Amino acid sequence: xxxxxxIKPPGSEISANPEKxxxxxxxxxxxxxxxxxxxxxxxxLLIWFIISYTxxxxxxxxxxxxxxxKSFLEEIMAGRLINDIIASLWRVAVGxxxxxxxxxxxxxxxxxHLRARQAFVPMLNFFRFLSxxxxxxxxxxxxxxxxxxxxxxxxxxxxxxxxxxxxxxxxTIPSIFFRVARDYNYKGFELLSKVTFPAVLPQVITALRVSxxxxxxVIVAAEMVGxxxxxxYGIWEARNGLRLDSAVxxxxxxxxLGMGIDRLLAQLTKLPTVRWGYER
Amino acid sequence: xxxKTSDSRLVFENVSHSFxxxxxxxxxxxTVISGEVVVLVGPSGCGKTTILNLLSGYIEPVSGxxxxxxxxxxxxQSDGLFxxxxxxxxxxLGLRSLKNASHHKKEMDDLIxxxxxxxFENHYPHQLSGGMRQRVELAxxxxxxxxxxxxxxxxxxxxxxxxxxxxRELIRLLEKRPRTVVFVTHDIEEAxxxxxxxxxxxxxxxxxxRELIIKAPRPRDLTDRAVIEAMKEILTxxxx
Numbered sequence: 001x002x003x004x005x006x007i008k009p010p011g012s013e014i015s016a017n018p019e020k021x022x023x024x025x026x027x028x029x030x031x032x033x034x035x036x037x038x039x040x041x042x043x044x045l046l047i048w049f050i051i052s053y054t055x056x057x058x059x060x061x062x063x064x065x066x067x068x069x070k071s072f073l074e075e076i077m078a079g080r081l082i083n084d085i086i087a088s089l090w091r092v093a094v095g096x097x098x099x100x101x102x103x104x105x106x107x108x109x110x111x112x113h114l115r116a117r118q119a120f121v122p123m124l125n126f127f128r129f130l131s132x133x134x135x136x137x138x139x140x141x142x143x144x145x146x147x148x149x150x151x152x153x154x155x156x157x158x159x160x161x162x163x164x165x166x167x168x169x170x171x172t173i174p175s176i177f178f179r180v181a182r183d184y185n186y187k188g189f190e191l192l193s194k195v196t197f198p199a200v201l202p203q204v205i206t207a208l209r210v211s212x213x214x215x216x217x218v219i220v221a222a223e224m225v226g227x228x229x230x231x232x233y234g235i236w237e238a239r240n241g242l243r244l245d246s247a248v249x250x251x252x253x254x255x256x257l258g259m260g261i262d263r264l265l266a267q268l269t270k271l272p273t274v275r276w277g278y279e280r
Numbered sequence: 281x282x283x284k285t286s287d288s289r290l291v292f293e294n295v296s297h298s299f300x301x302x303x304x305x306x307x308x309x310x311t312v313i314s315g316e317v318v319v320l321v322g323p324s325g326c327g328k329t330t331i332l333n334l335l336s337g338y339i340e341p342v343s344g345x346x347x348x349x350x351x352x353x354x355x356x357q358s359d360g361l362f363x364x365x366x367x368x369x370x371x372x373l374g375l376r377s378l379k380n381a382s383h384h385k386k387e388m389d390d391l392i393x394x395x396x397x398x399x400f401e402n403h404y405p406h407q408l409s410g411g412m413r414q415r416v417e418l419a420x421x422x423x424x425x426x427x428x429x430x431x432x433x434x435x436x437x438x439x440x441x442x443x444x445x446x447x448r449e450l451i452r453l454l455e456k457r458p459r460t461v462v463f464v465t466h467d468i469e470e471a472x473x474x475x476x477x478x479x480x481x482x483x484x485x486x487x488x489x490r491e492l493i494i495k496a497p498r499p500r501d502l503t504d505r506a507v508i509e510a511m512k513e514i515l516t517x518x519x520x
Contacts, residue, residue, distance in 0.1 A: 179338060180360055183353050184373045198364040276363035276406045 063245035068252070071245040080234070085253065087230040088219050091147055095154025096215050103162030103211075104204060108196060110163065111170020121167075124160055132157035132218050140226050149226035150219060157218040158211035165207035169200035202277020205268045212265055216258045231257075288314050288350030288427035288460045290335055295344030297330060298485075304330045305341070306485035312428075317454070317461040319471040321514060322481030328464040331486065332430050335462055350427030350460065355417050358437040361405040367416050368392065368401040374423025391419040394456065395449075411442040415449065422457050431463040435470065444502070447473050451499045468518075472510040473500050480517045490517045 045065060051057065052064035059067070075081035110117050110124075135156050139149035173196065181195045223232025231254050238247035269278055292310040296303070304327040312318050322328050333339045336352050353374070354360075361370045371391055378384045392398055395415040405413050414434055421429050435443045447470060454461065465471055471478045472494065480490040492513055496506035 174359065176356055176360055177362065179354070180356070180362070180373075182338070183336075184376055195362070198362070201364070272404065273364045276404060279406055 060242060060244065063248055067245040068248045071243065072249045072252075075234075075246065075249060081249075081253065084229055084231050084234045084250075085257065087147075087227070088223065088232070089257070091150040091222075091230065092154060092212075092215050092219050094147070095151040096158060096212060098151070099155045099159040099162055099211070099215075100208060103159045104166050106159075107163040107166025107204075108170060108192060108200070110167040111200075112192075112196065117167070121164075124164055127156075128160040128164060132214075133221055136222070136225055139222070143226070145226055145228065147227075150222040150230070153222040153226075154215040154218055158215050161214065162207055162211050165210070166200060166204055169203035169207075170196060172203075173199045198273060202269070202274045205265075205274060205277075208268075209262060209265045212262065213258070216254070216261070220254060289347065290349075290428060290460070290462065291347040292334070293345045293347075295334060295341045295346060296485075297327075297334060297339070297341045303485035305334070306487050308344070308487060310479070310488065312460060312462055314460055315458050317463065317474055317476045319463045319465060319475035319478050320481060321465060321468060321471045321478060321518075322486060323483045323518065324466055326481050326483045327486035328466075328481065329432055331481075332432050332462065332464050336430050348428075351425055352428045352430060353421040353426045354430040354432060355414075355421055355434040357433045358410065358413070360417050361413055361420075363405050366402045366404055367397060367408070370405070370416055371419045371423055374420040374426065377424055387423065391423055394422075394453065395419045409442075410438050411446060414438065414446060418450065418453055422453060422459065426459065428460045428462070431461065431465075433465050433467075434463075436465070436467065443467075443470075448499055450474065468511050468514050469502060469507075471514060472507040473502065474498070475510075478510065478514060480514055490514075492517075 049065050052059070052062055056062075063071075072081070110120060132153050135153055136149075139152045143149040143152055177195055177199055178191075181191055186195055219230070220232035220235065223230035224236040227233045231250055234250040235247050238244065238250065268274070290310070290312040292308050295305060295308045295310075297305040308331070320328050320331060330339070332354070334341055334346060335348070336354055337346075337348060340346075362373075365373075368388055371388060372384070375384055375387055378387060392401055395418060397412060397415060397419075400408065400412070405416070408416070417434070435446045438446060451474070463470075463474060475492075475494055478492040478494065479488050480492065481487065482489045490513075492510060494506060494510050496504060500507050
């Protein structure tokens with residue numbers, strides 16, 4: 001029966017058997033969206049389990065799922081995990097908000113002034129290609145240990161891409177919008193806030209999501225050197241104690257939190273005033 | 281709301297324009313008087329849009345003088361609406377000079393009714409059909425205190441039947457709210473159906489080759505004698 005299904009074109013089955021058609025429809029709508037990723041997840045867990053069960057790698061090099069789960073409970077009980085999550089989220093939030101608050105206006109300004117672009121773009125590009133990790137020595141010398149060096153590193157990692165993306169967005173605004181704005185006497189700040197900004201907002205939201213991704217990657221590295229807590233510090237400490245089970249536990253948390261917050265940012269694309277930017 | 285076209289006027293005196301070496305408009309004299317519908321027809325690339333840009337003041341001519349009296353607004357071919365604003369927010373761009381909230385509301389209701397888009401006030405442009413979007417554009421330029429409408433092939437992005445309907449729509453709107461209109465098109469039917477005066481342009485650099493006055497009352501059917509005769513004359517003038 002199963003073999004037959006594979007050979008038949010999918011349509012023929014639907015017309016022959018209405019009950020099947022319903023289950024097929026169900027498949028089409030919900031199964032792939034939630035079912036497939038769950039399937040992949042379980043597949044990977046299974047492979048992981050098999051590898052660690054058969055001792056393909058020594059336990060200290062590849063912790064088993066059970067060991068990771070145990071260390072997860074341990075970290076939760078000790079309150080460390082929650083503390084580290086809050087510390088990392090706080091640093092990312094501050095660095096990210098700072099860089100958005102400065103980077104987006106900078107991008108708008110650059111986008112509107114040719115001379116400013118000519119003057120600053122080469123320098124912006126230079127800094128954009130400089131890995132934020134290269135700033136670690138300065139971060140620690142200038143800001144010592146604590147939240148500040150991490151925030152500084154996140155700022156350095158996200159300011160330049162955000163400003164550049166906003167600037168590029170302004171450059172691609174169709175000139176017709178400015179002509180209409182001129183017909184209706186938009187000038188100066190009103191032009192910027194009522195025309196230029198809403199016209200680039202869809203692209204700015206995309207840039208925010210990308211640079212949020214960067215900052216979530218950078219925070220781990222930043223906390224390994226400049227902090228006494230945070231998710232990155234947790235991994236570093238796990239390494240020092242040769243507790244890879246704890247390191248994997250932290251890695252899973254970092255990945256899940258990153259995904260979750262990106263889903264939140266993705267909600268911004270559903271705002272009615274930016275929908276147009278994603279529907280062409 | 282304004283129902284007179286009192287002092288609007290557009291005058292070209294000996295206007296020439298070029299982009300670098302390419303002469304686009306040459307020694308053009310043109311006077312558009314209050315309440316008149318002037319249609320410019322010409323081969324593609326002859327500089328029609330440049331003439332509109334000169335009329336609106338978006339560009340200044342290389343030589344010659346242009347007088348503009350009255351508030352000028354432009355209807356574009358497509359995508360002239362701000363996509364981040366709803367239908368009523370887009371129309372209220374045209375009502376920016378109206379400070380009184382209750383006047384504003386009344387005028388908005390009038391305009392929505394005028395273009396038959398009741399119920400679509402809070403829709404965004406990307407949720408509307410091409411014809412509906414152009415009707416919103418028409419409402420926006422007719423709103424408030426505008427005097428002169430420049431139209432840059434406003435219906436050319438629409439399908440044929442919608443285009444025919446929009447011509448009627450424009451005539452109807454202008455009857456309710458008379459304005460001075462300069463309409464640029466490559467569509468000869470459109471010119472013959474809409475114009476008080478058709479100006480046939482030569483290929484680049486644009487000069488006025490022929491002026492054709494059509495006296496028949498509007499709305500004119502495509503098959504009306506006056507329309508067919510005007511079309512014949514325009515076609516001959518264009519060498520088609």
